Amino acid sequence: MTKILLYCTQLTETGGIENHILEFCQKMCSVGVEIDLIVPRFKMLDRDQQTLRDNCLNTYFYYSPQKYKSTLWLIKTLLKLRNKNYDALYTNGQGESIYIVGKLMGIPNWVHHHHSSGGKGDQETWGNQYTKALRGAKTIIACSNKNAREIEDVVGRRIDSIPCFSRDLGDSISGPLGNSDILNFGYYGRLINGKGIELICQLSNDKDCSHIVFNLWGIGDVFTPKYFEQFPNIVFHGGFKTKEELIQVNSYIDAFLLLSDSEGLPISLLEVMSAGIPWIASNKGGIKDIACSKDSTRLVEDPSDYNLIKREILCLADDIKNGRISREKQKELYKKKFAANILIDQWQSIFLM
CATH class of the missing domain: 3.40.50.2000 (Glycogen Phosphorylase B;)
Incomplete structure (x- = not known):
């Protein structure tokens, strides 16, 4: 059975990454994948929060308008989880904390998912630590082939692409x-x-x-x-x-x-x-x-x-x-x-x- 530590920088009430994460957790858990989910800036609707709790093995949610409090909470939570055995670390989003999670957990199979365009305008928003994450993770997944090629040009490594999960209507x-x-x-x-x-x-x-x-x-x-x-x-x-x-x-x-x-x-x-x-x-x-x-x-x-x-x-x-x-x-x-x-x-x- 595959066990994953899933990290998201934030989840808000609505949005593309929120829908992907909801569907990802429901669909992957339905085939036996076990997921521990960490989100330091969590503001989803109550019903969506319950869906995540119902499907994931463990959930760790927090929110504070003060960034340093979210960072302290995140580090404390990660330290508690360091002794657990995971088959993969799956990080989502864009921010300096991605690199912190990857290095602190030390899980060899680190998969990072970059959701945004990857073009020059997007690249200008990348901080130094996030760029390190794009170079340091074992696998980088972009949301499209074009985005993957644009990220490759910057970080000098192979980038794969897989479509996001979406709500099937x-x-x-x-x-x-x-x-x-x-x-x-x-x-x-x-x-x-x-x-x-x-x-x-x-x-x-x-x-x-x-x-x-x-x-x-x-x-x-x-x-x-x-x-x-x-x-x-x-x-x-x-x-x-x-x-x-x-x-x-x-x-x-x-x-x-x-x-x-x-x-x-x-x-x-x-x-x-x-x-x-x-x-x-x-x-x-x-x-x-x-x-x-x-x-x-x-x-x-x-x-x-x-x-x-x-x-x-x-x-x-x-x-x-x-x-x-x-x-x-x-x-x-x-x-x-x-x-x-x-x-x-x-x-x-x-x-x-």
Whole structure:
């Protein structure tokens, strides 16, 4: 039986890494892997906390707004665990504490998972200790092939890539796409600059897109509910936190838009794919790795080119209305490449090296 010490720098209420960790713990533990989980900055929802406690062998959670207290707690916790036998150390996130955990525990099979883009902008945020971790861990896993190559150029070593776990919504959502005269295109996630929110708002005012309603879910300081009042063809739904709410969101939309300036590998694209929903996304970060169908996973090279984006959206809308996009085929793509049973084997092979 494989026993893993899993370390995350932080887990918040919602987010891509949070969903990966939740699914990772549930799916890996279901095949007999034992996990001890440590998180020094833990702020997940109570129900998600309980899910982790129910699946992991032991959990160690803490939170303090004062960084030094979190660091002291972490070191004390690690010292208590040093005498336990683990087959692998699996570290997640980005921060100086990654190196502390790796060196203090001294577990030979140290696997570090880098979730963000790996490009120059991302590299500028790496501290000295984190860069040491990228050079010192036995195995580094990036979230995509492109990100892996960019990290390799900096740290001078081989970097592997495995997709993140994602919430599979396929069994909860069915029926044809585009089942009414008006199509619903949508985005959910962080409402911040760089995610294409302004572009979606601009498209909503274009008379050529009047047969499409643009739906947005999320929370942000810049793009507030009041901001969207000036766009009559935008429906702003607010934020959501649970898988049940995520299923409702994906039951509502006919297509997903991610017109961002920078990405690692967005788990939201895998989630909508599992629901059988086509998407258009910027060719950023590792998104090309999961664009496995020219019909239902479409890439745009320049998210700042309004006319290009508009053409792609109108083309996808026409294909949906004319039955050229199949929900079931999109679901099958997900099952073949990104479903839990596929990823379990890939991750187990890393931890048994």
